[in-house]
Amino acid sequence: xxxxxxxxxxxxxxxxxxxxxxxxxxxxxxxxxxxxxxxxxxxxxxxxxxxxxxxxxxxxxxxxxxxxxxxxxxxxxxxxxxxxxxxxxxxxxxxxxxxxxxxxxxxxxxxxxxxxxxxxxxxxxxxxxxxxxxxxxxxxxxxxxxxxxxxxxxxxxxxxxxxxxxxxxxxxxxxxxxxxxxxxxxxxxxxxxxxxxxxxxxxxxxxxxxxxxxxxxxxxxxxxxxxxxxxxxxxxxxxxxxxxxxxxxxxxxxxxxxxxxxxxxxxxxxxxxxxxxxxxxxxxxxxxxxxxxxxxxxxxxxxxxxxxxxxxxxxxxxxxxxxxxxxxxxxxxxxxxxxxxxxxxxxxxxxxxxxxxxxxxxxxxxxxxxxxxxxxxxxxxxxxxxxxxxxxxxxxxxxxxxxxxxxxxxxxxxxxx
Amino acid sequence: xxxxxxxxxxxxxxxxxxxxxxxxxxxxxxxxxxxxxxxxxxxxxxxxxxxxxxxxxxxxxxxxxxxxxxxxxxxxxxxxxxxxxxxxxxxxxxxxxxxxxxxxxxxxxxxxxxxxxxxxxxxxxxxxxxxxxxxxxxxxxxxxxxxxxxxxxxxxxxxxxxxxxxxxxxxxxxxxxxxxxxxxxxxxxxxxxxxxxxxxxxxxxxxxxxxxxxxxxxxxxxxxxxxxxxxxxxxxxxxxxxxxxxxxxxxxxxxxxxxxxxxxxxxxxxxxxxxxxxxxxxxxxxxxxxxxxxxxxxxxxxxxxxxxxxxxxxxxxxxxxx
Numbered sequence: 001x002x003x004x005x006x007x008x009x010x011x012x013x014x015x016x017x018x019x020x021x022x023x024x025x026x027x028x029x030x031x032x033x034x035x036x037x038x039x040x041x042x043x044x045x046x047x048x049x050x051x052x053x054x055x056x057x058x059x060x061x062x063x064x065x066x067x068x069x070x071x072x073x074x075x076x077x078x079x080x081x082x083x084x085x086x087x088x089x090x091x092x093x094x095x096x097x098x099x100x101x102x103x104x105x106x107x108x109x110x111x112x113x114x115x116x117x118x119x120x121x122x123x124x125x126x127x128x129x130x131x132x133x134x135x136x137x138x139x140x141x142x143x144x145x146x147x148x149x150x151x152x153x154x155x156x157x158x159x160x161x162x163x164x165x166x167x168x169x170x171x172x173x174x175x176x177x178x179x180x181x182x183x184x185x186x187x188x189x190x191x192x193x194x195x196x197x198x199x200x201x202x203x204x205x206x207x208x209x210x211x212x213x214x215x216x217x218x219x220x221x222x223x224x225x226x227x228x229x230x231x232x233x234x235x236x237x238x239x240x241x242x243x244x245x246x247x248x249x250x251x252x253x254x255x256x257x258x259x260x261x262x263x264x265x266x267x268x269x270x271x272x273x274x275x276x277x278x279x280x281x282x283x284x285x286x287x288x289x290x291x292x293x294x295x296x297x298x299x300x301x302x303x304x305x306x307x308x309x310x311x312x313x314x315x316x317x318x319x320x321x322x323x324x325x326x327x328x329x330x331x332x333x334x335x336x337x338x339x340x341x342x343x344x345x346x347x348x349x350x351x352x353x354x355x356x357x358x359x360x361x362x363x364x365x366x367x368x369x370x371x372x373x374x375x376x377x378x379x380x381x382x383x384x385x386x387x388x389x390x391x392x393x394x395x396x397x398x399x400x401x402x403x404x405x406x407x408x409x410x411x412x413x414x415x416x417x
Numbered sequence: 418x419x420x421x422x423x424x425x426x427x428x429x430x431x432x433x434x435x436x437x438x439x440x441x442x443x444x445x446x447x448x449x450x451x452x453x454x455x456x457x458x459x460x461x462x463x464x465x466x467x468x469x470x471x472x473x474x475x476x477x478x479x480x481x482x483x484x485x486x487x488x489x490x491x492x493x494x495x496x497x498x499x500x501x502x503x504x505x506x507x508x509x510x511x512x513x514x515x516x517x518x519x520x521x522x523x524x525x526x527x528x529x530x531x532x533x534x535x536x537x538x539x540x541x542x543x544x545x546x547x548x549x550x551x552x553x554x555x556x557x558x559x560x561x562x563x564x565x566x567x568x569x570x571x572x573x574x575x576x577x578x579x580x581x582x583x584x585x586x587x588x589x590x591x592x593x594x595x596x597x598x599x600x601x602x603x604x605x606x607x608x609x610x611x612x613x614x615x616x617x618x619x620x621x622x623x624x625x626x627x628x629x630x631x632x633x634x635x636x637x638x639x640x641x642x643x644x645x646x647x648x649x650x651x652x653x654x655x656x657x658x659x660x661x662x663x664x665x666x667x668x669x670x671x672x673x674x675x676x677x678x679x680x681x682x683x684x685x686x687x688x689x690x691x692x693x694x695x696x697x698x699x700x701x702x703x704x705x706x707x708x709x710x711x712x713x714x715x716x717x718x719x720x721x722x723x724x725x726x727x728x729x730x731x732x733x734x735x736x737x738x739x
Contacts, residue, residue: 052581097529097577104581107588148530152485152537159540159589366541368486380526384519385480 019327026326026339027076033340034078034130035322036347038265038301039140039214039236041083041308042067043105052105059113066306066318069116072135074320079126079136079344081164081235082106083308084146088171091145092378096153099146103160106139121161123351126344140212140235143169144176148381149196149371151203163351164210164235167197167220174375175200177217182246192219196371198227203367205229208358210351213237214247214267214303221253230357231262231350236303238267238287241294243275251294258295263350265303266291270311281315285328288342297338301347460509467511469558471693471731472569472642472664474516475500476535476542478735485538492546499734502548505564512558512565514593514663515539516736517575521600521612524574529582532575536589539568553590569640569663572598573605578624580631587635593663594632595640596625596648604628606645608674620647626655633657641665642675642695642731649681659689664731666695666715669722671703679722686723693731694719700737 045065050056062068072080084102086095110119118129120136129136139162147153147165154165168178172189175197180186190197201224204211211232213221224232234257240248249257249264257264266287270279273287291300306312306319315324329339373386478498483489495501505513517535519528543549543566552558552565568591576582576594583594596605600612604625621629629652632639639660641649652660662685668676677685677692685692694715698707701715719728 094529094577096527096533097579097582100529100585101579101581104585107584148527150530150534152534153530155537156533156589160585365488368488370484382520382523382526382531384523384527384531385484387484 019331022327022330023323025330026323029336029339030076030078030323030326030343034126034136034344035076035302036079036081036126036136036344037077037306037319037322038081038233038263038303038347039083039142039267039308040067040080040304040306040319041085042306043082043102043109044085045307046105046109047102052101054105054108054112059109059116066312069113071318071320072116075318075322077135077319077322078130079120079138081138081140082109083142084139084162085142085169085308086146088143088145088169091171091173092148092380095143095145096148096150099141099157100160103139103141103157103162106137107161110137119161121163123348123355126348126351138163140164140166140210142166142212143171143215144173144200145169145171149174149376151200151367151370154200154203154209155207155366158207158209162209164212164233165204166212166214166235167216167224169215173197174371176220179215179217179246181217181219188217188219192217192223193227194375196369196375198223199367199369201227202229205354205357206361206364206366208355210354218246218250218253221249222256225253225256225260225262228260229361230354231260232257233262233301233347233350234264234303236265236267236269236305236308238272238284239264239290239294242287242290243273245272245275247272254291254295254299258299261298261350261353263299263301263346264291264295265301265347268304268306268312268316269309270313271309273313277311279311279313281313281321281325281328284313284316284325285332288329288334289332292334292338297334297341298346298349300342301344302342463509467558467565468509468730469512469514469565470510470734471514471661471729472516472571472695472736473500473513473732473734474518474736475734476515476539477518479538479542480535485534487538487541487545492542502546502564506548510564512552512561512567514567514569514731515542516569516571517591518571518598518736519575521572521574521598524600524602524614525577528574529577529579532570532586533589536568536570536586536591539566540590542566551590553592567592569593569595569638571595571640572600572643573602573628574598574600576628578603580627583628583631583637584635587637591637593638593640593661595642595663596628596644596652598643606648607643608645609643620645621651625651629656645674646678646681649677650684653681653684653688653690656688659691660685661690661729662692662731664695664697664733664736665692666700666712667692667718667722670711670715670718671701673700673703675700677719682719682723682727686727691727691729692719692723693729695737696730696732696734697737 046052060069086098090098110117117137118134120126120138126136141162144167167176170178172178175194177188177190181188212235214235214237238248240250273279273283479485482497493502519531523531543551549566550561550563558565570591573596597607599609601607601615603615604622606620640663642662642665666676668678701707702711
C-alpha cells in the first residue's frame, strides 16, 4: 500500500517537474522571440465600457477585460494587432467615422501608456519594441464595411497606421461575401468577390496592407489566395477539421495558405475551438497540432480574439496565459524552431514579404476607379462625383433625379455665395 | 511676361488668372514708380517671398470633372480649371492651401468618407508631380523648394461632430479646418441661410468650444471663413492661437455676409490672425463685375483697420465662378 503512495508521489513530482521545465522553457523562448497575437478587441471594450473616454479607466488595474498591462506582461505579449472594429449595423451609416474613432483609441492608448505600449506599423517597429521590452501596438480594421467601398478611405487608413483589413466581418460588403453565406444564414451577393473587390485586393498589395481572411466565405478565401501577389493572413481563425465551424479554415485552404506562405492565427473562442460552449487549453493545442500536421509549422500563429468573445477556454482565461499554451506545445513535442515560428517568426515573415511586394510596386499608380454607383446606392450615400450616366441600372430610378438636381443646385449655390 | 504699357499690361494680367496676384502688386506699387520697374520689383519680391494662397478648390473640380481619377489628366495643363501647375508657377505661388471640401448635403451622411477621399486626392496630386510637395509645418513651408501643398478642410460637417475624426485628420496632414461651410453644424453657425439645419440660438455650443480648444492643442488652424459673425466672435474670445479667414474680404467695402466687418478686424488684430482676401466678384464688388482696383480696395481697407500684418490672399480659385 505504502509503496503505491510513494510511487504516486514520485510520478506526480516527475510530472510537475516536467511541467515546470516546459513552462520555464516557454518563458525562455518567449524572451527570445516576440509573441505576436493577430487579434484583440480591447478597443471595442473601451467603447462599450467607457465610450472611449480613456481617462475614466486605468489599464494598469482594469479588471473587467481579458487584457490589462500586468496580464500583458505576464503573458509575454510582445506585439498585438488591436482590432479597430465597428458593428455591421453601422454599414451604410456611420461606419467610417466610428472606425476612425477606434483607430484614434489605439493611438491614444499608446500615448497614455508609453512605458508599456508603442505604436507600430512595420516589422522593424515590432523588433524595436521587443528590444525595448514594450508591446508593439499595431492596428487591424475588422470588416470591409469600415471603408465604405472607398479606395481613398483604404489608403487613408493605411496612412493612419492600419496594417490589416479583414475583408468582411459577419456581413457582406457590396464587394465581398462573408462566412455566414457558407452556413446558409446569409445570401451571397458577389459570388465571392466582385470586380471592385478584386481591384481592392490589388490595391492592398500595392500599398502594403495585409489581407485578412478571417470572417470571409470559403469562396473569398480561395479567390484571394489565387489573386493576391502577397501572402495573406487569417488573424483569428482555427482549423475546420477539429471544429467544423465555418469561421474556421478547411484543410485544402490550409494547404493553399502554405503554398502562398501565409499564416493562420489560431482563435481561442470556445465555439470555434470545440464547436461547443466549453473548451480547455488542450483543445486549443489540438488546432495547433492539426495545422502543423496538414500544412506545416510555418503557417501557424496566435490569434486569441481576447476581449472580442465571452467564452474562452479553461486555462486560457486571459492574455497572461499564453506561456501555458506554449508549454503545452513543448510538452507535445514541438521543437524550439516550431514554437518560435508560431510565436512570431511566421508573422514576421509574412509581414516582411507584404512590405517587399509593396516596395516592388512603388511605380504602380494607385487604383482609382470607384465602385459602380449601382452597387452602393443607399439613403445615407450621396452620389457626389459620379457622372449621371453611372446611375444606369440603379434600383432607385426615381430618386436618381433628385441627387443630380441637388448636386447641380448646391454647386450653383456654392458658387453664388 | 512682357508689359507693353501699364493699362494693356493690367488687362492682360487680369485675363490670365495665374498672374492676377502679380498684377495686384503692380497696381499697388504703380503710383510710386514706372510700370517696368514696378513689374520688376513685384517679380523680385515674389521670387524672394513665397506667395501663400489661403484657399483653392481644385480638388473639388477634380472630383466633379474627373471623379478623382488623376491618371486621366495632366495637372501641368488643364482646360477646365483656373488652376494648373503652369499657371501656379507663372503666378509665383509658393504654397497653396488646398481645400478638401465636401458638399453640405453630405452632412449626417457620408461626409467623413468623402472628406477622406478629398484628402487622398490632394495627397496623391502632391506626390505625383515633382513640382509639388506636401508640407505640414511653417518650417516646411519656408524651406520647400517646390510649391508647398497644405491641406485644409472646408466645413465642420466633415468631422461629423467627432473629436477623434478631427485628430485623425490632423494625423493625415490636415492643418486647417473651417468650422462651417454654408450649413450649420450641430455646434457652430454659418453665415449662410441656404441650409436650414441645426438652427439654434447659440452660435458656438460647449462642444464647439471643445473643438476650438482641441484644435489649439493639436496645432490645427481655425478658419472662420463661412462662419457667422457671432461664431467668429465666440472663437476669437477663446482661441489661444491666432485664427484665419482663409478666403474672405472686407464688409466695409462690400457688405456681404461672407466678409469680415470692421469690429471683427479689430479683434483679429489683437488675436494676431489674418484675413486672406477672396477674389470672388460677389464678395469684392457686391455685384457681378469687379476689377483689380476693387480687390486692392479691400487690401487698403484691411490695412487701415487691422494693419498690413493681418492681410493675406485667399483667391478661392476653382471654388468661385465669376
